[in-house]
Amino acid sequence: MLTTEKRPLTILMGAPRGFCAGVVRAIEIVELALERYGAPVYVRHEIVHNRYVVEDLERKGAIFVEELDELPEGDRPVIFSAHGVPKSVPEAAQDRNLFFLDATCPLVSKVHMEAERHFERGLEILLIGHTGHPEVIGTMGQLPKGAITLVETVEQAEIFEPQNPEKLAYITQTTLSVDDTKDVIAVLRRRFPQIVGPHKADICYATTNRQEVVKEMAPRCDMLLVVGAPNSSNSQRLVEVAKKSGCERSMLVQRAADISWNMVEGIETLGITAGASAPEILVQEVVSAFRQRFDVQVEVIETRKESVSFKLPRELRQAAAQ
Incomplete structure (x- = not known):
C-alpha cells in the first residue's frame, strides 16, 4: 500500500x-515616476539585480536600457539604478537635456562623497570591490581615471605599491563579504599604518x-x-x-x-x-x-530588527504624499 x-x-x-531600504527606494522611484509622468519611463541598467523585479516594472511601463544613447528623442524621464553611475552619465544626460531621476542608494552615494573628499586632500585611493560590478564602475567614475585603484583580494593588497605610503586612503563596495573585506583591510593597515579609512564602515x-x-x-x-x-x-x-x-x-x-x-x-x-x-x-x-x-x-x-528608510527625490515626494 x-x-x-x-x-x-x-x-x-x-x-x-x-x-533593503535602498532597494525599496529605487523601486518606489520607478513606480512613482510611472504614476506621475506616465509610461514609458526609461531606466539605465537594471534598477536592482533581480529579474522578477525588473520584469514586474516592465509590465508597468518601464523600459530598461544599458546606455543613454539607446534612448529615443523626447521628454521621457530616465532613472539611474540603485548601484550608482559614473559622473559622465548625468553629464551626458544634461548635454541632451534629459530629465533624470537618480535612484542611487544613499549608502553608495556616501562612498562617492568619501572618494571625493580623499581626492581633494590629495590622497591616493584604493577601492576594495569586484571588477565589473556596476557599483564599482560608478564609484571609480566619480573621479578622473587613475585616481582610484581597485583591490579585490588579500594577495593584491600585499603587492600594491602606492605612490606615497603616507598619503593613502581606502573605500569599499557596499555589498562585500564582511569577513573577506576585514582581511584585505588588515593587510592594508599592517603595510600602511597611516592609511585613512571611512569613519563608518562602507559595507551597508x-x-x-x-x-x-x-x-x-x-x-x-x-x-x-x-x-x-x-x-x-x-x-x-x-x-x-x-x-x-x-x-x-x-x-x-x-x-x-x-x-x-x-x-x-x-x-x-x-x-x-x-x-x-x-x-x-x-x-x-x-x-x-x-x-x-x-x-x-x-x-x-x-538577529536584529531593521527600521531604516531613505527619502525619495524631491521631485517625487509630492507624488508619494498624494
Missing part, C-alpha cells in the same frame, strides 16, 4: 532578509545584517538556500558566508523553479534567506514549494 505521508522538514527562516547595514543571520543559521542547516539573482553581489556573498560558516550545501536560487529536488534528499533542516534585492514573494514561493513535498515546521532566526 502506497503511503502519502510527508517527511518532516524544519525550515529556518533568516531575519532580516530580502529588500543590510549586507552586514544578512550575513550575520546566515552565520547564526548555517551551523544548524543541512542545506541553505539564498533567494537572489546570479548578478547580485550581496546574494552571492551570502552563499559564500553560509559555506564558510558550516553549511557546505549552500546555493543560490532565483525562485522555486530553480530548486533541484534530488539535492534535498535526506535533509532535515533547511535554511532560507534572501539577498537585499530579492522580493519576499519569491521567498514565500520557495517555502510553498517545500510545503507541497514535506511536512514543514518554520522557525524564524532573527
Whole structure:
C-alpha cells in the first residue's frame, strides 16, 4: 500500500532578509515616476539585480536600457539604478537635456562623497570591490581615471605599491563579504599604518545584517538556500558566508523553479534567506514549494530588527504624499 505521508522538514527562516531600504527606494522611484509622468519611463541598467523585479516594472511601463544613447528623442524621464553611475552619465544626460531621476542608494552615494573628499586632500585611493560590478564602475567614475585603484583580494593588497605610503586612503563596495573585506583591510593597515579609512564602515547595514543571520543559521542547516539573482553581489556573498560558516550545501536560487529536488534528499533542516534585492514573494514561493513535498515546521532566526528608510527625490515626494 502506497503511503502519502510527508517527511518532516524544519525550515529556518533568516531575519532580516530580502529588500533593503535602498532597494525599496529605487523601486518606489520607478513606480512613482510611472504614476506621475506616465509610461514609458526609461531606466539605465537594471534598477536592482533581480529579474522578477525588473520584469514586474516592465509590465508597468518601464523600459530598461544599458546606455543613454539607446534612448529615443523626447521628454521621457530616465532613472539611474540603485548601484550608482559614473559622473559622465548625468553629464551626458544634461548635454541632451534629459530629465533624470537618480535612484542611487544613499549608502553608495556616501562612498562617492568619501572618494571625493580623499581626492581633494590629495590622497591616493584604493577601492576594495569586484571588477565589473556596476557599483564599482560608478564609484571609480566619480573621479578622473587613475585616481582610484581597485583591490579585490588579500594577495593584491600585499603587492600594491602606492605612490606615497603616507598619503593613502581606502573605500569599499557596499555589498562585500564582511569577513573577506576585514582581511584585505588588515593587510592594508599592517603595510600602511597611516592609511585613512571611512569613519563608518562602507559595507551597508543590510549586507552586514544578512550575513550575520546566515552565520547564526548555517551551523544548524543541512542545506541553505539564498533567494537572489546570479548578478547580485550581496546574494552571492551570502552563499559564500553560509559555506564558510558550516553549511557546505549552500546555493543560490532565483525562485522555486530553480530548486533541484534530488539535492534535498535526506535533509532535515533547511535554511532560507534572501539577498537585499530579492522580493519576499519569491521567498514565500520557495517555502510553498517545500510545503507541497514535506511536512514543514518554520522557525524564524532573527538577529536584529531593521527600521531604516531613505527619502525619495524631491521631485517625487509630492507624488508619494498624494
